[in-house]
Amino acid sequence: MTAKPEIIIVGAGIVGACLAYEASQRGLSPLVLASAPVAGGGSATAASWAWINACSADDPSYFRLRHASLRRWQVWQQQIDGIGFSARETFLWDLPADDLAAAVAQLTALGYPVALLTGAETAARLPRLRERPDAALHTAIEGAVEPVATATRLIEASGATVRQAHVHGLITKGRRVTGVMTGDGPVHADEVVLAAGNATPTLLQTVGIELEMQSSDGLLVVSRPVERFLEAVVAGPDFHVWQRADGCLLVGGSFGAYAPRPGLSTLHRNALAQLARIETVFDCPGPLEMDSVTLGRRPIPAGGMPRVGRCPKPDGEILEGLYTVVMHSGFSNGAGVALAALEEILSGTRTPEIAPFGMVPV
């Protein structure tokens, strides 16, 4: 590889944006190719709840990645205007009180700054809360960002060249990827980085690599603005909500799959039910009206964990010049994964944060 390789990043969602910014921090000027502007919708990023967190210790390796990512976000937030948290700190009671206590103990043992609050303490910090939980997990270091604005600002700050172009496939020479084929013709580079979310498997198939996904739908409801009353990210068993700087609430249902593939009227009814639920949980400063609802598709590799790294062909041999990054929790993980990915692309060193999350041959 040349000292300053030419890099193409396919995708301008939050993952492509994080990679572009981290590349710029390593002195590179990537070319970002994307089928559509992220603000135009259609991407998981535009439909995201965009909470940046590390507050689950179920899998210590995954926790380590998310915690490293949160620290990287903190660095970037010092460097770039417009990507700060719009909602700061987390209050979480989506688990029974005993499980919450166990989670707090586990996270504390891992050095994560988290506390278990009583219901009264939670209510004191969330003055408009009507439904007081028995207990809540609290951490002050997490937050939520404005999803489209954050991806856009990261790409701007990277100085990357952005071109709207649909990539139809990868170009290879021997065991090496040498570029991509777009609707406008071929574009060549030393390194192609795929950050195309749910489209990643289709692009990998053009070079004979299979990537299994278990993507799921996620509902996001945006309210019309109301007077600002909520500074934090709040997640209960059947709702999660934070409030943007402009007063709009971002409301989601459960973190699991959105089960039935709904028709439009069902979607609308579900969205209104989510807003009604928030009105029972909080004493809102005014009635909540719906501004928009989206059904986004979370890009989730099979097994649920991120897939980050060089791509083995079915015979196990690595295809040079190609690097893939696809995951759910692209906001939480994006900064940390980008840091590790650029390190691997440039030095060949795979850091411990991403070591368990490589591409596996199918």
Ligand SMILES: Cc1cc2nc3c(=O)[nH]c(=O)nc-3n(C[C@H](O)[C@H](O)[C@H](O)COP(=O)(O)OP(=O)(O)OC[C@H]3O[C@@H](n4cnc5c(N)ncnc54)[C@H](O)[C@@H]3O)c2cc1C
């Ligand atoms: C409802 C919902 C809530 C979520 N909440 C959270 C959360 O709270 N915290 C969190 O961390 N994550 C959350 N996620 C997940 C997170 O939003 C995703 O992991 C993340 O947005 C994925 O980003 P991405 O850049 O990989 O993909 P995308 O945002 O989908 O971007 C893909 C990019 O690739 C481009 N592209 C695709 N195909 C091609 C092609 N052939 N040629 C050129 N360009 C192409 C697209 O134009 C786009 O720019 C949520 C997701 C949903 C749907």
